[in-house]
Amino acid sequence: MASPRIIVVGGGITGLAAAHQLTALLPGAGIVVIERDPRLGGKILTERADGFLIEGGPDSFLATKPRGVGLCRELGIGDQLVGTNQATRGAFVFRKGALHPLPEGLTGLVPTRLGPMVRSRLFSPLGKARMALDFTLPARQDDSDETLAAFVSRRLGTEVYERLVEPLMAGIYAGDGRALSLAATFPQLRDAERRHGGLIRGVLAARRGAPASPTPLAGGAKPSPFLTPSGGLGALVDALIAHLTTAGVRIATGRAVTSIAPDANGGHLLIFGDGERLVADAVILATPAHATAALLVDWHPAVAATLRAIPHVSTATISLAYPVRDVPRPLAGHGYVIPRVENRPALACTWTSAKWHGRAPDGVALLRVFVGRAGQEDPLSRSDDALVELARTEIRDTLGIVAPPTLRRVHRWPLGMPQYTLGHLDRVAAIETALRAHPGLVVAGHSYRGVGIPDCIRSGEAAAEVVARISAPENDPGILRG
Numbered sequence: 431m432a433s434p435r436i437i438v439v440g441g442g443i444t445g446l447a448a449a450h451q452l453t454a455l456l457p458g459a460g461i462v463v464i465e466r467d468p469r470l471g472g473k474i475l476t477e478r479a480d481g482f483l484i485e486g487g488p489d490s491f492l493a494t495k496p497r498g499v500g501l502c503r504e505l506g507i508g509d510q511l512v513g514t515n516q517a518t519r520g521a522f523v524f525r526k527g528a529l530h531p532l533p534e535g536l537t538g539l540v541p542t543r544l545g546p547m548v549r550s551r552l553f554s555p556l557g558k559a560r561m562a563l564d565f566t567l568p569a570r571q572d573d574s575d576e577t578l579a580a581f582v583s584r585r586l587g588t589e590v591y592e593r594l595v596e597p598l599m600a601g602i603y604a605g606d607g608r609a610l611s612l613a614a615t616f617p618q619l620r621d622a623e624r625r626h627g628g629l630i631r632g633v634l635a636a637r638r639g640a641p642a643s644p645t646p647l648a649g650g651a652k653p654s655p656f657l658t659p660s661g662g663l664g665a666l667v668d669a670l671i672a673h674l675t676t677a678g679v680r681i682a683t684g685r686a687v688t689s690i691a692p693d694a695n696g697g698h699l700l701i702f703g704d705g706e707r708l709v710a711d712a713v714i715l716a717t718p719a720h721a722t723a724a725l726l727v728d729w730h731p732a733v734a735a736t737l738r739a740i741p742h743v744s745t746a747t748i749s750l751a752y753p754v755r756d757v758p759r760p761l762a763g764h765g766y767v768i769p770r771v772e773n774r775p776a777l778a779c780t781w782t783s784a785k786w787h788g789r790a791p792d793g794v795a796l797l798r799v800f801v802g803r804a805g806q807e808d809p810l811s812r813s814d815d816a817l818v819e820l821a822r823t824e825i826r827d828t829l830g831i832v833a834p835p836t837l838r839r840v841h842r843w844p845l846g847m848p849q850y851t852l853g854h855l856d857r858v859a860a861i862e863t864a865l866r867a868h869p870g871l872v873v874a875g876h877s878y879r880g881v882g883i884p885d886c887i888r889s890g891e892a893a894a895e896v897v898a899r900i901s902a903p904e905n906d907p908g909i910l911r912g
């Protein structure tokens with residue numbers, strides 16, 4: 431390989447979005463994407479076989495964050511976006527052996543309608559009364575960060591935190607709310623309290639001020655908070671690959687970068703596992719923080735140590751299919767979440783074939799069980815067969831399904847979920863500040879400022895913008911011109 435000018439390390443959604451943005455900002459530049467795995471997409475992994483569409487990782491992105499929808503439109507697949515099945519809307523919370531409907535009127539994680547909360551059997555009368563105190567409790571004046579658990583328990587009470595907010599949060603972060611930073615995970619909740627004196631009042635005010643759903647769907651379908659291409663998220667990856675290939679970006683899969691060092695001429699030297707070396711003018715490290723730490727440890731041990739201080743949790747998803755006749759209860763909803771306090775090995779189960787159209791052949795139910803969360807990663811040490819048995823036990827206990835599944839798929843995500851624990855934003859700022867001393871070396875991805883797909887896209891694009899800025903003629907140190 432001749433030395434290219436800009437190398438993106440990591441071919442997940444962050445790296446692909448970064449390369450896509452580079453093609454727009456620096457059309458003449460030589461751009462290379464290097465990916466360790468034989469396939470691109472990272473956590474996005476869509477399998478299509480025998481009438482099934484199975485997502486091993488994410489299944490959709492938030493419609494309200496602009497860069498998911500925006501990128502799909504730019505790639506010409508905006509009209510393929512579909513929302514969740516509105517006919518089966520709703521989800522459940524597992525508590526003491528029963529599934530309780532999620533109360534209507536949730537805005538994000540926060541209940542904003544008192545009627546459904548009062549009627550819900552998920553909470554005790556005392557828990558409901560404690561939640562209502564949010565309307566009278568004064569706002570905290572102190573500016574320091576606190577954990578998600580501390581904040582929600584302070585505003586709405588421990589019961590609402592443990593039985594509602596915690597399992598919903600775990601569905602996003604697989605985290606432990608007693609360790610997660612509120613400022614890094616849900617800053618809007620902190621703002622709501624500060625600005626309006628109470629959490630529920632503040633969330634309602636923010637909702638009133640939010641624009642109406644920005645994403646009209648094909649065929650006039652009802653707007654949905656979650657969107658995905660009808661062919662699964664793999665279609666987004668495929669569209670990016672097609673665009674990058676057409677734009678002349680070189681993509682190398684099955685190639686792991688093992689370290690990075692400064693090059694004598696002011697560039698960056700990338701060293702591969704097989705000893706090959708490449709020099710780049712600019713490098714975007716779109717790898718998870720723990721992988722990025724390994725690349726930088728020799729050159730920049732202090733930055734590597736800060737990168738390693740961002741914890742990552744291992745998770746897995748287990749997809750199982752059954753003839754509908756083997757499912758004793760109707761799957762009237764999108765699935766259920768399991769609070770940590772229930773002490774079960776799984777944290778959620780999505781009823782995939784009810785949540786999305788076209789995921790399983792007619793007459794077949796497709797379910798997906800999630801395992802692995804902060805402090806509960808032990809299931810991941812088990813074999814695939816053992817994980818399937820774990821998932822079967824979960825849905826036998828909860829849904830009464832005893833028949834053997836007709837399809838089983840296990841997808842493992844070792845260290846796949848970053849944890850934005852207290853101090854996270856300071857760690858990210860320290861990493862970014864230290865790297866500013868090395869123009870052309872930028873980090874991006876889910877470990878830093880948002881785990882959701884739209885945030886990762888934005889992060890990749892922002893990294894591309896930094897690289898493009900230093901290549902502007904007035905700033906050009908000469909390294910990005912031919």
Ligand SMILES: Cc1cc2nc3c(=O)[nH]c(=O)nc-3n(C[C@H](O)[C@H](O)[C@H](O)COP(=O)(O)OP(=O)(O)OC[C@H]3O[C@@H](n4cnc5c(N)ncnc54)[C@H](O)[C@@H]3O)c2cc1C
Nearest residue numbers: 440442443444466472473487488489687875876881882883
């Ligand atoms: C089970 C699961 C469900 C999720 N559900 C959702 C959801 O529904 N909606 C949502 O918005 N988000 C969801 N997420 C989060 C989201 O999928 C991820 O945060 C996002 O895909 C991460 O993208 P990334 O490109 O930053 O990282 P990755 O996808 O991890 O990509 C990084 C890439 O870098 C490569 N790499 C690592 N080291 C090297 C090296 N040394 N050399 C070369 N390449 C290297 C890796 O192989 C990988 O391909 C989910 C995540 C998981 C695990």
